[in-house]
Amino acid sequence: MAVAVEISLAEAASGVKREVEYEAVSACEPCEGTGAAAGTSRETCDVCKGSGQVRTVSRTAFGQFMRTGICRRCKGEGSVVETPCEECGGRGAVMANRKMEVDIPAGIDDGQSIRLSGRGGRGDRGGPAGDLYIQVAVAEDENLVRDGDDLVYHQKLTIVEAAIGTTVMVPTLDGEQEVEIKPGTQFGEVVRLKGKGMPQLRGRGRGDLRIIMDIVVPRHLNGEQKEMLREFARTTSEKNYHSDEGIFDKIRAAFS
Ligand SMILES: [Zn+2]
Numbered sequence: 557m558a559v560a561v562e563i564s565l566a567e568a569a570s571g572v573k574r575e576v577e578y579e580a581v582s583a584c585e586p587c588e589g590t591g592a593a594a595g596t597s598r599e600t601c602d603v604c605k606g607s608g609q610v611r612t613v614s615r616t617a618f619g620q621f622m623r624t625g626i627c628r629r630c631k632g633e634g635s636v637v638e639t640p641c642e643e644c645g646g647r648g649a650v651m652a653n654r655k656m657e658v659d660i661p662a663g664i665d666d667g668q669s670i671r672l673s674g675r676g677g678r679g680d681r682g683g684p685a686g687d688l689y690i691q692v693a694v695a696e697d698e699n700l701v702r703d704g705d706d707l708v709y710h711q712k713l714t715i716v717e718a719a720i721g722t723t724v725m726v727p728t729l730d731g732e733q734e735v736e737i738k739p740g741t742q743f744g745e746v747v748r749l750k751g752k753g754m755p756q757l758r759g760r761g762r763g764d765l766r767i768i769m770d771i772v773v774p775r776h777l778n779g780e781q782k783e784m785l786r787e788f789a790r791t792t793s794e795k796n797y798h799s800d801e802g803i804f805d806k807i808r809a810a811f812s
């Protein structure tokens with residue numbers, strides 16, 4: 557059986573304890589799972605004499621055949637309830653609410669589940685209990701997108717900020733962090749904050765936070781602004797746009 561749990565990205569990074577509540581087939585308390593009313597107990601089945609099996613002999617033209625089958629009276633249990641427990645009607649099991657605290661490990665990803673063996677419903681005829689699966693959903697973060705062990709953040713920059721450089725505050729899992737934007741930053745450039753990504757689920761390493769630069773071109777310029785940009789354009793030359801690595805190579809690198 558399974559229980560769904562939703563956690564935040566920050567909780568997925570740090571690991572978190574969550575109380576889960578679920579209904580599972582559990583041993584009936586008044587009869588302690590026997591199915592027999594208080595003061596009585598299960599009695600040995602008089603059909604199979606407690607073995608749970610019956611032998612039937614059939615005679616055919618080819619001879620005599622012996623067949624072993626499950627006792628119908630006790631359904632193979634070897635014992636029967638003469639006076640059924642009122643709580644469970646003699647089944648020995650009831651649906652009961654359970655609560656438990658689950659440790660969700662750091663680094664867990666959306667859609668993964670945790671198996672808790674023996675925490676599921678009670679098995680038939682006193683058989684072993686089934687497993688409980690905690691299905692973990694990691695809610696989308698408003699700023700950070702997960703990519704494996706890395707986190708990705710898109711930083712918007714104006715063309716002015718990208719050209720002359722600035723410092724920006726970038727959201728990380730440990731709060732905001734100041735990041736320097738160097739002059740001449742191009743669209744699609746990536747700044748990596750080492751070790752600021754997600755922890756590995758079964759390791760000690762941690763991914764990076766990749767900050768991808770989105771350069772926003774201003775819209776709705778008035779006449780004066782357009783004139784200033786034309787004036788600016790007249791002062792620039794090929795040299796201002798020169799790069800060792802062409803801008804299109806960088807864009808291609810960012811998308812590859
Ligand atoms: Zn029987």
Ligand SMILES: [Zn+2]
Nearest residue numbers: 584587641644
């Ligand atoms: Zn009972």
